[in-house]
Structure formats: structure tokens, C-alpha cells
Amino acid sequence: MDTVLDTAFFVAWFEDAAKVIRLRREDLTRLDAAIGDADHGVNLDRGFTEVRKALADWPPASPVQVLVSAGTTLIRRVGGASGPLYGSAFRQMGKALEEPVTLARFAGAFEAGVVAVERLGKAAPGDKTMLDALVPASRALAQAVHEGLEPREAFERAARAAEEGTQATIPMRARKGRASYLGERSVGHEDPGAASSALIVASLVTVAGGMPDGMTDDVADGADGAGG
Amino acid sequence: MDTVLDTAFFVAWFEDAAKVIRLRREDLTRLDAAIGDADHGVNLDRGFTEVRKALADWPPASPVQVLVSAGTTLIRRVGGASGPLYGSAFRQMGKALEEPVTLARFAGAFEAGVVAVERLGKAAPGDKTMLDALVPASRALAQAVHEGLEPREAFERAARAAEEGTQATIPMRARKGRASYLGERSVGHEDPGAASSALIVASLVTVAGGMPDGMTDDVADGADGAGG
Amino acid sequence: MKKLINSADSVVGDALNGLAAAHPSLRVLGQVVYRASGPRAGKVGLVSGGGSGHEPLHAGFVGYGMLDAACPGEIFTSPVPDQIIEATRAVDGGAGVLHIVKNYTGDVLNFEMAAELCDDVEVASVLVDDDVAVQDSLYTAGRRGTGATLFVEKIAGALAEEGAPLAEVVRVAGEVDERSRSFGIALTSCTTPAAGEPTFDLPDDRVELGIGIHGEPGRNRAPMAPARELAGLAMEAVHGDLPLRGELLVMVNGMGGTPLLELYVVFAEVEAFVRGKGARVARSLVGNYVTSLDMQGFSVTVCRLDDELTRLWDAPVETPGLRWGR
Amino acid sequence: MKKLINSADSVVGDALNGLAAAHPSLRVLGQVVYRASGPRAGKVGLVSGGGSGHEPLHAGFVGYGMLDAACPGEIFTSPVPDQIIEATRAVDGGAGVLHIVKNYTGDVLNFEMAAELCDDVEVASVLVDDDVAVQDSLYTAGRRGTGATLFVEKIAGALAEEGAPLAEVVRVAGEVDERSRSFGIALTSCTTPAAGEPTFDLPDDRVELGIGIHGEPGRNRAPMAPARELAGLAMEAVHGDLPLRGELLVMVNGMGGTPLLELYVVFAEVEAFVRGKGARVARSLVGNYVTSLDMQGFSVTVCRLDDELTRLWDAPVETPGLRWGR
Ligand SMILES: Nc1ncnc2c1ncn2[C@@H]1O[C@H](COP(=O)(O)OP(=O)(O)O)[C@@H](O)[C@H]1O
Ligand SMILES: Nc1ncnc2c1ncn2[C@@H]1O[C@H](COP(=O)(O)OP(=O)(O)O)[C@@H](O)[C@H]1O
Ligand SMILES: [Mg+2]
Ligand SMILES: [Mg+2]
Ligand SMILES: [Mg+2]
Ligand SMILES: [Mg+2]
Numbered sequence A, B: 001m002d003t004v005l006d007t008a009f010f011v012a013w014f015e016d017a018a019k020v021i022r023l024r025r026e027d028l029t030r031l032d033a034a035i036g037d038a039d040h041g042v043n044l045d046r047g048f049t050e051v052r053k054a055l056a057d058w059p060p061a062s063p064v065q066v067l068v069s070a071g072t073t074l075i076r077r078v079g080g081a082s083g084p085l086y087g088s089a090f091r092q093m094g095k096a097l098e099e100p101v102t103l104a105r106f107a108g109a110f111e112a113g114v115v116a117v118e119r120l121g122k123a124a125p126g127d128k129t130m131l132d133a134l135v136p137a138s139r140a141l142a143q144a145v146h147e148g149l150e151p152r153e154a155f156e157r158a159a160r161a162a163e164e165g166t167q168a169t170i171p172m173r174a175r176k177g178r179a180s181y182l183g184e185r186s187v188g189h190e191d192p193g194a195a196s197s198a199l200i201v202a203s204l205v206t207v208a209g210g211m212p213d214g215m216t217d218d219v220a221d222g223a224d225g226a227g228g
Numbered sequence C, D: 001m002k003k004l005i006n007s008a009d010s011v012v013g014d015a016l017n018g019l020a021a022a023h024p025s026l027r028v029l030g031q032v033v034y035r036a037s038g039p040r041a042g043k044v045g046l047v048s049g050g051g052s053g054h055e056p057l058h059a060g061f062v063g064y065g066m067l068d069a070a071c072p073g074e075i076f077t078s079p080v081p082d083q084i085i086e087a088t089r090a091v092d093g094g095a096g097v098l099h100i101v102k103n104y105t106g107d108v109l110n111f112e113m114a115a116e117l118c119d120d121v122e123v124a125s126v127l128v129d130d131d132v133a134v135q136d137s138l139y140t141a142g143r144r145g146t147g148a149t150l151f152v153e154k155i156a157g158a159l160a161e162e163g164a165p166l167a168e169v170v171r172v173a174g175e176v177d178e179r180s181r182s183f184g185i186a187l188t189s190c191t192t193p194a195a196g197e198p199t200f201d202l203p204d205d206r207v208e209l210g211i212g213i214h215g216e217p218g219r220n221r222a223p224m225a226p227a228r229e230l231a232g233l234a235m236e237a238v239h240g241d242l243p244l245r246g247e248l249l250v251m252v253n254g255m256g257g258t259p260l261l262e263l264y265v266v267f268a269e270v271e272a273f274v275r276g277k278g279a280r281v282a283r284s285l286v287g288n289y290v291t292s293l294d295m296q297g298f299s300v301t302v303c304r305l306d307d308e309l310t311r312l313w314d315a316p317v318e319t320p321g322l323r324w325g326r
Helices: A007-035 A040-057 A063-077 A082-096 A103-121 A131-147 A151-168 A178-186 A192-209 A219-227 B007-035 B040-057 B063-077 B082-096 B103-121 B131-146 B151-168 B178-186 B192-209 B219-227 C011-022 C081-091 C105-117 C148-161 C166-178 C227-241 C260-276 C307-314 D011-022 D081-091 D105-117 D148-161 D166-178 D227-241 D260-276 D307-314
Strands: C026-029 C032-035 C045-052 C069-075 C097-102 C123-128 C180-186 C206-209 C220-223 C247-254 C280-287 C297-304 D026-029 D032-035 D045-052 D069-075 D097-102 D123-128 D180-186 D206-209 D220-223 D247-254 D280-287 D297-304
Touching: A007 A040, A007 A063, A007 A178, A007 A192, A040 A063, A040 A082, A040 A192, A040 C069, A063 A082, A063 C081, A082 A103, A082 A192, A082 C105, A103 A131, A103 A151, A103 C105, A131 A151, A131 A192, A151 A192, B007 B040, B007 B063, B007 B178, B007 B192, B040 B063, B040 B082, B040 B192, B040 D069, B063 B082, B063 D081, B082 B103, B082 B192, B082 D105, B103 B131, B103 B151, B103 D105, B131 B151, B131 B192, B151 B192, C011 C026, C011 C032, C011 C045, C011 C069, C011 D260, C011 D280, C032 C081, C045 C081, C045 C105, C045 C148, C069 C081, C081 C097, C081 C105, C097 C105, C097 C148, C097 C166, C105 C123, C123 C148, C123 C166, C148 C166, C148 C180, C148 C247, C148 C297, C148 C307, C166 C180, C166 C307, C180 C227, C227 C260, C227 C297, C247 C260, C247 C307, C260 C280, C260 C297, C260 D011, C280 C307, C280 D011, D011 D026, D011 D032, D011 D045, D011 D069, D032 D081, D045 D081, D045 D105, D045 D148, D069 D081, D081 D097, D081 D105, D097 D105, D097 D148, D097 D166, D105 D123, D123 D148, D123 D166, D148 D166, D148 D180, D148 D247, D148 D297, D148 D307, D166 D180, D166 D307, D180 D227, D227 D260, D227 D297, D247 D260, D247 D307, D260 D280, D260 D297, D280 D307
Parallel strands: C045 C069, C045 C097, C097 C123, C247 C280, D045 D069, D045 D097, D097 D123, D247 D280
Antiparallel strands: C026 C032, C032 C069, C180 C206, C180 C297, C206 C220, C247 C297, D026 D032, D032 D069, D180 D206, D180 D297, D206 D220, D247 D297
């Protein structure tokens, strides 16, 4: 029987992502200082903190609700380029998500989220943006589904792909976002949005790793503890 | 027979003072940075450069004319506190000077110049101003006249007194000028105006030292060379 | 880093409180700055916004003859759609609302989202993209909006104040943008309150050419040079893109940390350059108008005037940052 | 040090060329800045001046409703008598001339000399000495003139514009000075073009309290603190000297290198302080008005208004640095 990713799993995902972003806030901002305007870590930290608050204040009843609430909160609270982009990604992911959530359905929804980013930002892989982490992650997920892997392993593959995609942004010359203003000078720096995307995907691993095989609602607390 | 200080001597004095002030411009400005507004060297350099130019453009016919021209130029070109103070000093010195200029007459006129500074600035020795160099220099000159010394030795005494007076400003707390705004914090710093006064008095030694015993008009060129 | 703030988190809100306290002509509600007098029936509403840290842009340009509302985001971060939606609805006097948007991905996305969600208001938008340091091509996010934003806000604001319909206001706003070009040079980086350290390091003998207004590094570096040469570099870049001709509106703008004395030195050089090209500075602004926190440096923005634009530029304006004629 | 200048020697002249080019309402002749319109018969002429580096003070305040002429000296160096004499003679419309002099030894001496030599013009002078950081006693050169200079120039200028006789203008100018107090705090030193390095060193965790406007060090240092505390320190110093009461005119002034955003943060605190004392900010200015080159920091100046002063403050003014009502 397929593992089901329940509401608690999604809540735990955002909880963990929020913690990691808080921890890496200064690193992300420093990456943005090199080729942008030194606010990416601050922006995402503000947004994910609000996401946590929203999820606590209005406990969501379903995975779809988690994603839509998170996406809406990011749009409403982040601003900048990354707010609408991440916000739309999660909202579209939520809207595309069928419940109960199997890994295959998760992968499909994830791809819908990535497509939303592509549409909104009019960017493609190779432009040195978050898409250079998200697109490989999405492909890795699809491949894992194809291979019939368990969520944990699938997430590990996606996280690895996102991380590799992030590293691959270093030699790229930016064609979208603020970094594109630097022309050649954008070469040699890691894209902050790709870096934050890799962190968010990696949180899937943490949360899945903290979960016993048969995932249930009360597992979330454990995941939360593991991510803390 | 008394040595006579002729026009060339006075011209040479300002020539030498101008050179020394140019050389020490940054030092004077740095002293002013500590307890003032970092412009004393710049101010005096601008002024004495103009004095040299004026003396070259309208060659003065007498010691009185040298002093009045120099004083007027300083008033017209320096600004700040030191412009009117030095300018008035030299103008009053010129107006008080009887010709031909003996050392005694020079000392009397010098005192008149110092009194002009005291009147204009409403300051007294001990206030941590140029007067702490000028008043001792004036007294030393008077004493040298009393003792019947030759100009060169008299100027040496005056220069020493001015230098000692300048050093004595270091522990003083300023009561006049910008440095007074610092209150206790003015203690421990040399007054820039005293320092420049000591340089100007020291130029008398340089110029007198370059002259043979019986001073004549053609002596000035030698003095100029010595000061260069 | 030393800054006159209470905390990095509260700086924008605290500054807005100060703005409201200082200017009875403004009202601040929910991180939107409005004219205290409210919307005027039949007048096109003008809304702009963007990251904070560019003061007086935009909030300082709210008032008679210019903006109806400004939406300040966090430092260097575009505002969120909620602010823009609220502002748009609040300033609508029935004649529609113009969004004046500086061309940055974040500003564009947030204003677009807001506009889509304001389906009850007729919304048009103009994209300001005047910075010649960025080539508009497939390889960039397009030219940045910088100094010309002020020109667009002033001139479109004057036309709106006259009661012109939305389509007319849109046309003139677009015309101002098309006729305007900018180029900026930084002597130092700036320090955002949150980062706490300069965004980039710039040696004492180097300047950064082709900067934007977010403390981002420029296209390249050059040796520090006298004002005449730096002004020449900036003006050549502008002139190379839009030949200087006829009557010009010229702004020499400080980046926030450069004293007015130096801006006037630069203006003298810019004016001489313009004369050298056979053009004329017909109107000018010298000061800190579109800033980048405490950055030292300047930008120059040129707009080729025509009679209509000149008349609208000269029209009365009454804002904290720009005021004449009343 | 990087500055937008051609050379340290030419900076004042170059900036004056820029000022003249930017403002057709001004005329610059022999290092004096005049209204291009010339003197008005029967109107008291207002002349001020002082070292350069404080822009827009004084030259930026020449124009209708304020000064008739400004005499800029070299950087931080008071002007020479020649400038003042020329300005005084040129602006005399037959009703006499008021010299507005900031209380610094250099300014006082040069203006005094000039006044003495202008025996063909009726000259009066007002000494501005508002800075409470300096105690007026036998042990100092007396209180410095800082921010209140702008208030005196504006209010006396408005009265002169109304055609009041010299004695009246002198009275009001003196009244403004008596009712005004200032206190300044620096976060950094400034760098003069000639010296090329900061006038003093200030560690990253310290501020300089009780600074003037010439980059001179203050009375003492204190740990860096949030805006609320720094504003409180400044306001306590002011309030301790002149209890805050009634309607106040308040200026939060930047020292030249501090962005407007931070000045608004400070203003919010100052306004709250005033309210806390039961007084009211009736009029205000927030911006860089009386600066110290590129210094970061602020000063606050408070004037206790009465009906006459409020009316004169509100009267139209049209200068590059201050403009309203026309
Ligand atoms: N058009 C785009 N498409 C996809 N991602 C983009 C685009 N523009 C920018 N980004 C991403 O956004 C990141 C910057 O986010 P952030 O710093 O929060 O916003 P801003 O650039 O407005 O300051 C970049 O590193 C990049 O990954
Ligand atoms: N009232 C005064 N009487 C005598 N000398 C004074 C007085 N005020 C200032 N000075 C002298 O002037 C010097 C400063 O000159 P300067 O820096 O050129 O002028 P400013 O203070 O206007 O910048 C001080 O070091 C002091 O010696
Ligand atoms: Mg950014
Ligand atoms: Mg000085
Ligand atoms: Mg940003
Ligand atoms: Mg000085």
C-alpha cells in the first residue's frame, strides 16, 4: 500500500523549512548581497515565520489547505521577487494536489508548482534562479515515482538534485532577477533563490526521515521534534 | 650703531613663514582636527601664499608697507578666526612701527600686534590660543632689547619662548575659539594657532640668521636663499 | 554599522510613524501612505511603491500634483499585493488608477498580482525602465527603473490633477519614461539594517559604475576620478543611448550619503556636458531624491522635454519631497 | 577618502557654479550668492554666511522670504570681510541690512570687521547661539549657532519681506534665537576635502554627543543606542535648558550622511517625547538642512512658537532649500 503524506506531514514540512531558513538567514542574505540586494534571507525568514504562525492560528484540515495557506501567506507577507514566486508555487501545488496524497500525486503537484514559477517569472533552467534547483528536484521526484521508491528515498534524490542544481548556478551568468543586472559579474556566485529552494526541498527529507514507515497523523509531532 | 631691519628683511620674513607653513600645513591641520575643525593649516597656507603673491605683485616700499599689506591680505583671504586675528596683528604692528626699524622699535610694534589680537579675540594667555605663543615671544623680545642683544639672538629668544608657550598649551583647557567647545576634552592637545605663531616667530630667526652683521638692502636675497 | 533605528525589524514602521507625525498632509494606514485629503471624485488615482530605503521616493511624493498613495515595502523589498490592492481601492475616484511600477522582477510581480485582484477598479500601469547601465535584452530582467520614476510621478501626477482621463495619464507617463535615461555611480556601498554590513566592498581607489538603487553592485568598476570625469562617464552613457537634444530636464541625484555640496559640483559638470552637446538644461533638480540608504554616489537622469512635459513639470506640486507653486 | 570633487582647492567655487547653473533664481558674483532679482527698495536686506560644508545652509536659503545674500567661506571657514561688505552693499534697499551670524569666533570677527567697514549702510546683526551642548560662560567662546540659524533666516526673512523696519526685523530675529535650542549627536566624523581623512575617529559602538556643525568632536562620548534613547538624550538636553511648552517648531536635521529614513525614525521619537512633556509639535522639518559634509548623525532644534512666529514661519518662501506658498 502507498504511503500517505498527511496534513501533519505538510505542516511539519513548513515547520522545518521555517527553522532551517531562520538558521541560514544570514547565509542567504550574504549570497544575495553578492549578486542582489542583500535581503533574500530576511525576506524568507519573515515569510516562513508568518507561515508557521498562520498554520498555528488556523490549523489546516488537509494537505491542500496547508499548501494554499502557506502560499497565500508568502504572497501576502514577503514581497520582493521571491514572495510571489514561492507563494504561487505553493498555491499552485496545493490546487493541483489530489488527496489522499501519495508520492506520485505529491510529485505531480510539485511539478505544477514549479511550472507556476516558470510562468510567473518567465524564466527557465540555466537563467540562474530558483528554477535551477526546483526543476531538477521535480524531475528527480518524477523519476523516483517511476522507480517506485518510498517517499524518504525520493525526497533524498530530490534534495540531492536541488543541491546539485544550486551548485550548478555558480558558473552561470544570470539572465533573470536582479543578478542579471551584473552581467558577467554574476558568474562565480551561487544564486540565493536556488539555495533557499534546496533548503526547502531538503526539509522534506528531514520530515520524512523523522517518520516511521506507516505514516499517521500523530507522527507529525515526532517529525517536528526531529526537525527542531 | 643699531642694526636696521629693512624692507627686504620683512619681505624675507613673510617669504620664509609662507614656506614653512606650506611645509607644515598638514601638521597644523591635524592639530586643528583634534580640537577644532581641521582647517588651520589650509587656512594659513592659503593666506600666506596670497601674501607672497601680493608682496611680489606690489613690491612694498617700506617695512610698514610690508606689514600692512600682509595683514590686509590675511584679513581679505583667510577667513575663520585666524584670518582676522593674524591680519589685525600684522596691520597693527605695521601701524605702530617707526622707521628705520631697530630691534627696539620692532619689539614695540610686535607688542602692539599682540595687543590687537588680545583686544579682537578678547582672550588672554592661558586660554589656549595663539596668545600663549605670542605673548611670551613679545616679552622675550622686550627683555632682549633691555639686555641690548642683537636681532638674531633676540629672535632666537622669542622663538624659544613661543615654542615653550606652544608646548604649554597642551595641558591647558581651552577657553576661547572652537577648542573651548570641547571642555575637558581639549586638554592634552597642542593649540594649532599657538603652533603656527611659533613657526612664524621662528622664521625671524631663519631670516636673521641668513644675514651678515651689518644688514643692508641686498642682504635680503641671501636670506631668501637661506630660507628656501 | 551604526544606524538611527530602534531595530532592523521595526525601521520601516517607525519611519512611517515619523512621516505621519511630520506631515499632517499625509495619512498612514496599514503600511500605505495616503493624501490625508482622500481621493477626489473624477480624478485618476496614482499609486506607486517599492522597497523602502529610497526616501523620499515614494512616500515623500504623495500629495497634490503627484501620487495619491505610496506602498512602501520592507528595505529594498517590493511591497506585497495586499498593500497595493488596498491603496488602489482607496484612491479610486471613479476614473481609474495608474500603477507606476519600477521595472524590477519583484515590483512587477507584486503589482501585477494586485492589479489582477482589483477587478472592481480600472487599473492601468506604466513600467519605468530608464537605467542605461542595463541593456534591455533577453539576457537581463530588462532595464531598471530609477530616477525617471520621480519624473513620471510628477508629470503624470500633474496631468491627473488637471482631470485628464486614465488613457491620457497612461500615455504621458509612458512618454516620460521613453524620453528619460539614467546612469548611476557609487563611491561606497550601502548597509541595510538587517544585513548590518556593506552589501559590497569597494576599495578606496575604485568606483562602481552602473549601479541601481538597491545597493547592488554595478556593471563594472573604474578607478576613482575627479567629478568632471565621473560626470562625463555617466553623461556619455546617457547620451550614447538617447542623444541629448533640445530642452532637457536634468536631475543630479544623491544616493543618500553624498553631501549636497558635492552634488552641485557634479551638476556643474553635467550642465557643461549638456551645453557641449548643443542641448540645454531647461529644468533641473539637485539633491537626494531616489536614494539607496547611506550609499555615497550619484545618478543623473535626463528627460527630453517638450512643451507639454515642461508645462506639467512646472505645474504646482505639494508633497514632502517636492514642492512648488503652492 | 572619495569625494565627488575636482580638487580640494576648487570645491567651493565648483559647487557655486553648479548652484548658479541649477537655480536661475540665484546669481553668484565674487563668491557671494544673491537673489537674481536684486534688492528691493525699502526692504531690509538679510545677509548671512559662514563656512561651506553646511549645505543647503546658507546659499540654499537665498530667495523670496529668506536671505538676500549668502557669503560662503571655504570649507568650515567663515567668509572674509570683503565678501560680506560686497553683499551688504549690494542688498541694501535703503532700509538697512541685517547680518545673521552664527556664534563662532571666526564668523563673529569677520562679520564685525565687515560691518565696521560698511559705514555707508545701516547694519545690524543678530548672533545665533542655540546649541545647548556648549555652556555659555567665561570658559567658552559661548554657545554655537547651529540649527536655529535656519529658523532665524526664515522668520526674519518673512518679516523683512513684509516691509518691516530694521529694528523690527532685529527684534524678531533675536526672539527666534532666544526661543530656540539645539543638540546634536554624531555617529561618524566627517572628512574635509583638504584634510582627506576623518576629523576624528569614532569606534563602531560609540556616538559623539553635543557636536557642532564643523566636524569638531563633541563634549563626550556615549555607547551607541537605539534611536529612541539617542533622541531622548538630545531632547532631555534641550528640555533641560528650555522647558518644552506650548506649540513648538521642531527640526530633525541630518548631518549630511544620514538617510531620510532614519531621520523620520528619530522624528517619531522626538515627537513622542514632546507629547510626553505636554507640549505639541505644531510645525516641523525633517531633512538635511544644516549639515556637516558627510557626517552621519542628527541634530534636533526646537523653537517655542507664538502667534507671530507661527505666522511668519508659514509665510511663503521660495529658495532652493526651503519652499512653500509659492
Ligand atoms: N524571473 C525569475 N524567475 C524565477 N526566479 C527568480 C526570478 N527573479 C528572481 N528570482 C529568484 O529570486 C531570488 C531573489 O529573491 P529576493 O532576494 O527575495 O527578491 P528580490 O530580488 O526582489 O530582492 C533570486 O535569487 C532568484 O532565485
Ligand atoms: N578668541 C581668540 N583669541 C585668540 N586666538 C584665537 C581665538 N579664537 C581662536 N584663536 C586661535 O585660532 C586658532 C584656530 O584658527 P583656525 O582654525 O584658522 O580658525 P577656525 O577656528 O575659525 O577654524 C586657534 O587654534 C587659536 O589659536
Ligand atoms: Mg534580494
Ligand atoms: Mg579651524
Ligand atoms: Mg529585494
Ligand atoms: Mg574653520
